[in-house]
Amino acid sequence: MMLRYTVNCSILFTELPLLERPAAVRRAGFDAVEFWWPFAEAVPADAEIDAFVRAIDDAGVQLTGLNFFAGDMPGGDRGLVSWPKRSGEFRDNLDVTVGIGERLGCGAFNALYGNRVDSAQPAEQDEVAVENLGLAAQAAGRIGSVVLVEPVSGAERYPLLTAADALAVIDRVQAAYDVPNVGLLADLYHLAVNGDDVDRVIAQHIDRIAHVQIADAPGRHEPGTGTLPLQAQLSALEAGGYTGFIGLEYKPSTTSVDSFDWRI
Numbered sequence: 026m027m028l029r030y031t032v033n034c035s036i037l038f039t040e041l042p043l044l045e046r047p048a049a050v051r052r053a054g055f056d057a058v059e060f061w062w063p064f065a066e067a068v069p070a071d072a073e074i075d076a077f078v079r080a081i082d083d084a085g086v087q088l089t090g091l092n093f094f095a096g097d098m099p100g101g102d103r104g105l106v107s108w109p110k111r112s113g114e115f116r117d118n119l120d121v122t123v124g125i126g127e128r129l130g131c132g133a134f135n136a137l138y139g140n141r142v143d144s145a146q147p148a149e150q151d152e153v154a155v156e157n158l159g160l161a162a163q164a165a166g167r168i169g170s171v172v173l174v175e176p177v178s179g180a181e182r183y184p185l186l187t188a189a190d191a192l193a194v195i196d197r198v199q200a201a202y203d204v205p206n207v208g209l210l211a212d213l214y215h216l217a218v219n220g221d222d223v224d225r226v227i228a229q230h231i232d233r234i235a236h237v238q239i240a241d242a243p244g245r246h247e248p249g250t251g252t253l254p255l256q257a258q259l260s261a262l263e264a265g266g267y268t269g270f271i272g273l274e275y276k277p278s279t280t281s282v283d284s285f286d287w288r289i
């Protein structure tokens with residue numbers, strides 16, 4: 026298989042401090058990494074950003090993907106994009122994220138949509154999301170990068186569960202802002218756990234898939250630890266002409282370095 030893999034350093038190599046993970050990925054034989062937002066704040070100090078950029082540069086790996094600031098992820102937040110009261114923070118974060126991307130040649134930014142909140146109606150949240158995604162796409166477009174919209178599982182109030190949910194949002198953004206650079210993040214684990222028909226999504230929407238991530242289910246561990254037909258789905262992506270990266274976004278069932286044997 027010619028598929029290219031990128032290692033998600035927010036869920037793999039967590040045995041190590043964050044800044045040591047890119048070098049560990051390189052030692053494990055990979056040349057690409059992706060991260061969830063790696064800082065506590067939407068706008069971190071310049072020194073923190075410099076240290077992050079240096080860790081990736083010095084490791085000799087490519088940053089292929091970075092999540093925008095998504096709130097308190099361990100506390101249950103899953104993005105600020107559709108959260109009216111925190112829209113300002115998302116917008117403050119846009120330039121910082123794209124700035125990091127520009128320094129490292131990062132091609133994709135994941136804009137987690139955000140949970141439903143009690144302080145706003147769903148329709149208002151969806152309006153705000155379209156605006157914020159339009160702005161994000163314009164910012165990413167300035168460096169030739171794409172913004173990703175991702176269906177996610179495991180968060181009770183996250184409204185994008187299936188590929189169709191995310192594609193409907195992308196359609197709205199593209200109609201309102203005429204931005205070509207917004208695409209589906211097809212995380213095959215999240216889609217399967219949410220009951221989507223992953224084979225059909227690949228067959229029907231491969232041209233709208235801008236990034237793929239994988240983990241097996243149940244458990245969200247490496248491929249082969251669960252029951253998902255991931256090898257067949259990766260083959261289908263390759264046969265269908267998908268040339269992007271495959272993000273390894275799983276919790277290793279052993280140590281991270283011992284979790285790569287499933288690759289063909």
Ligand SMILES: O=C(O)C(=O)CO
Nearest residue numbers: 061092103135177212
């Ligand atoms: O929150 C998650 O599970 C994600 O996949 C974020 O990108």
